[in-house]
Amino acid sequence: MRKVSIQDLKANLSGVIAEVEAGTPVVVTRHNRPVVHLQPARSGDVHRGAHVGRGRLRPALARSARRPRGRSLAVLLEDRGNR
Known part of the structure; x- marks a missing residue:
């Protein structure tokens, strides 16, 4: 060590x-x-979020003039409820 x-x-x-x-x-x-x-993280130790890689969340490319009405927050809270 x-x-x-x-x-x-x-x-x-x-x-x-x-x-x-x-x-x-x-x-x-x-x-x-x-x-x-x-020490190296085991894959089970790292929380990536249930929706990452499933098409429900995408990285922001540019700031939108129109804001979604609570959808992002709903997905985030749903994901946090899984812990």
């Missing part, structure tokens, strides 16, 4: 994340005391 200070993590975040993705657990320290343990 590798230890990295918060300062080193900030300077090399993408490199540390790549190590964690490769399977190396990392302990982040502040003043040599462990504060965070990083």
Whole structure:
């Protein structure tokens, strides 16, 4: 298990994340005391939302002059109810 200070993590975040993705657990320290343990996420641990990839939500491409009347909020609240 590798230890990295918060300062080193900030300077090399993408490199540390790549190590964690490769399977190396990392302990982040502040003043040599462990504060965070990083390990690869299992797919079941990550909530992507029930509607992502199902055509109900799309990324915004441009700001619309017309706003939908509550549809986005309804989908978001429905999705949050599944947790």
